[in-house]
Amino acid sequence: xxxxxxxxxxxxxxxxxxxxxxxxxxxxxxxxxxxxxxxxxxxxxxxxxxxxxxxxxxxxxxxxxxxxxxxxxxxxxxxxxxxxxxxxxxxxxxxxxxxxxxxxxxxxxxxxxxxxxxxxxxxxxxxxxxxxxxxxxxxxxxxxxxxxxxxxxxxxxxxxxxxxxxxxxxxxxxxxxxxxxxxxxxxxxxxxxxxxxxxxxxxxxxxxxxxxxxxxxxxxxxxxxxxxxxxxxxxxxxxxxxxxxxxxxxxxxxxxxxxxxxxxxxxxxxxxxxxxxxxxxxxxxxxxxxxxxxxxxxxxxxxxxxxxxxxxxxxxxxxxxxxxxxxxxxxxxxxxxxxxxxxxxxxxxxxxxxxxxxxxxxxxxxxxxxxxxxxxxxxxxxxxxxxxxxxxxxxxxxxxxxxxxxxxxxxxxxxxxxxxxxxxxxxxxxxxxxxxxxxxxxxxxxxxxxxxxxxxxxxxxxxxxxxxxxxxxxxxxxxxxxxxxxxxxxxxxxxxxxxxxxxxxxxxxxxxxxxxxxxxxxxxxxxxxxxxxxxxxxxxxxxxxxxxxxxxxxxxxxxxxxxxxxxxx
Numbered sequence: 001x002x003x004x005x006x007x008x009x010x011x012x013x014x015x016x017x018x019x020x021x022x023x024x025x026x027x028x029x030x031x032x033x034x035x036x037x038x039x040x041x042x043x044x045x046x047x048x049x050x051x052x053x054x055x056x057x058x059x060x061x062x063x064x065x066x067x068x069x070x071x072x073x074x075x076x077x078x079x080x081x082x083x084x085x086x087x088x089x090x091x092x093x094x095x096x097x098x099x100x101x102x103x104x105x106x107x108x109x110x111x112x113x114x115x116x117x118x119x120x121x122x123x124x125x126x127x128x129x130x131x132x133x134x135x136x137x138x139x140x141x142x143x144x145x146x147x148x149x150x151x152x153x154x155x156x157x158x159x160x161x162x163x164x165x166x167x168x169x170x171x172x173x174x175x176x177x178x179x180x181x182x183x184x185x186x187x188x189x190x191x192x193x194x195x196x197x198x199x200x201x202x203x204x205x206x207x208x209x210x211x212x213x214x215x216x217x218x219x220x221x222x223x224x225x226x227x228x229x230x231x232x233x234x235x236x237x238x239x240x241x242x243x244x245x246x247x248x249x250x251x252x253x254x255x256x257x258x259x260x261x262x263x264x265x266x267x268x269x270x271x272x273x274x275x276x277x278x279x280x281x282x283x284x285x286x287x288x289x290x291x292x293x294x295x296x297x298x299x300x301x302x303x304x305x306x307x308x309x310x311x312x313x314x315x316x317x318x319x320x321x322x323x324x325x326x327x328x329x330x331x332x333x334x335x336x337x338x339x340x341x342x343x344x345x346x347x348x349x350x351x352x353x354x355x356x357x358x359x360x361x362x363x364x365x366x367x368x369x370x371x372x373x374x375x376x377x378x379x380x381x382x383x384x385x386x387x388x389x390x391x392x393x394x395x396x397x398x399x400x401x402x403x404x405x406x407x408x409x410x411x412x413x414x415x416x417x418x419x420x421x422x423x424x425x426x427x428x429x430x431x432x433x434x435x436x437x438x439x440x441x442x443x444x445x446x447x448x449x450x451x452x453x454x455x456x457x458x459x460x461x462x463x464x465x466x467x468x469x470x471x472x473x474x475x476x477x478x479x480x481x482x483x484x485x486x487x488x489x490x491x492x493x494x495x496x497x498x499x500x501x502x503x504x505x506x507x508x509x510x511x512x513x514x515x516x517x518x519x520x521x522x523x524x525x526x527x528x529x530x531x532x533x534x535x536x537x538x539x540x541x542x543x544x545x546x547x548x549x550x551x552x553x554x555x556x557x558x559x560x561x562x563x564x565x566x567x568x569x
Contacts, residue, residue: 255355
């Protein structure tokens with residue numbers, strides 16, 4: 001955000017004169033973009049529509065960078081990714097009715113993943129509000145109602161003077177833990193009407209801090225300090241709160257093994273002696289966590305994927321730190337601490353005493369060999385043996401090739417596809433996927449959003465052929481803005497994971513087989529370089545395209561399989 005210290009200072013004579021004589025030709029749309037810029041926005045995403053044209057016209061009079069996508073849902077995914085990688089609010093400009101509604105699936109993903117997306121939608125003219133069915137184009141009886149169950153907060157605007165404060169309130173809501181999408185709605189006539197209000201210059205929307213209650217911290221610290229077999233589950237809240245360092249310090253002080261959820265990838269170093277990595281869908285991991293006498297869950301609601309499909313039954317005491325109040329004890333009884341992960345971990349770090357591990361005392365290197373580290377090695381060895389007992393060499397080779405090709409500083413975005421399901425468990429570091437809500441089409445538009453945030457770093461998107469068809473139009477977007485996004489499409493001729501699910505459950509699959517285009521020729525028709533690769537040449541082809549400027553597509557025809565589930569045993 002910009003420096004707001006001047007906000008509380010009286011205006012100079014020159015500033016007062018400027019406020020009294022604002023530039024001519026401004027409208028409600030200018031108030032929107034001036035407010036966004038004043039709050040610190042630099043990039044906005046969206047797609048124009050008839051009722052929203054006032055906002056889009058104002059963009060050309062602003063210093064904001066606009067990235068226009070071809071489908072509103074994809075614009076929402078791009079804003080989601082921008083918010084994830086920057087930690088900043090991502091404005092999303094949308095039209096009324098169909099344009100607004102088409103963004104719903106992306107906003108659901110942003111809500112599930114706690115991505116700070118600020119959606120600003122137009123509305124029919126004020127005369128058409130109230131559900132009277134006046135017959136305006138795009139008219140809905142209650143447009144806000146379609147979004148209330150998804151976004152964190154809804155902020156309707158009915159006059160131009162309400163615009164700056166409504167957007168500032170939405171901005172604050174989006175960035176207050178837990179982060180999430182918010183909705184602002186402005187009628188067409190309010191956006192188009194000329195305004196004599198002064199230029200918006202001093203905005204403040206500082207998010208509220210969410211601190212743990214001290215009596216809960218004291219109880220949690222006592223339980224952890226006196227545990228004999230502590231363990232930690234780290235979720236996405238740790239990453240979003242920038243609490244990775246504090247989590248590591250606490251785990252080392254307690255000699256507590258750490259497993260990261262799929263949404264929490266990167267919350268703990270992959271090769272750390274205390275790292276159980278991310279094998280959440282493995283019974284060996286589940287069993288180990290169940291045996292903990294004190295289990296600290298940070299930034300996770302222990303939902304379906306993080307609980308091995310609700311087969312997890314902890315036998316010890318559970319401490320749950322969660323910024324989303326509704327997730328506290330939603331799946332397991334716990335000492336629930338409603339707090340931002342960073343603040344809560346900081347308080348615990350100051351309060352716990354170093355745990356007396358059999359092989360780690362207060363003067364020893366906490367990363368040295370210990371009974372906890374040995375237990376971690378045993379669990380990971382069991383996991384590896386289980387995977388090795390299955391014929392999954394191709395899948396592991398493909399994932400390793402992708403990992404080897406991707407530069408260490410490059411983010412990756414994964415669609416709901418078999419290779420992504422492998423990556424959730426086996427990818428050794430941060431990744432972003434659409435697993436919060438689980439909708440298709442996330443990876444490529446999300447990668448576009450990340451590339452818009454940093455054009456100097458190549459970005460990887462991974463999709464299946466089914467998911468790729470959801471966002472194929474955004475090849476035009478990537479080309480138009482010359483964004484460094486390489487798109488890996490694993491082509492298995494259909495919805496591969498659904499094919500597996502249906503075959504296992506019913507003996508045959510229905511509706512999973514797909515006719516699809518020649519992806520290489522299609523990409524080239526957009527002016528995007530493309531290549532058809534093999535498992536043997538994948539690493540080389542991906543590396544070459546990731547090193548080249550601009551967008552590119554790599555198509556891998558391959559039939560990948562999932563490792564056997566353990567929650568059905």
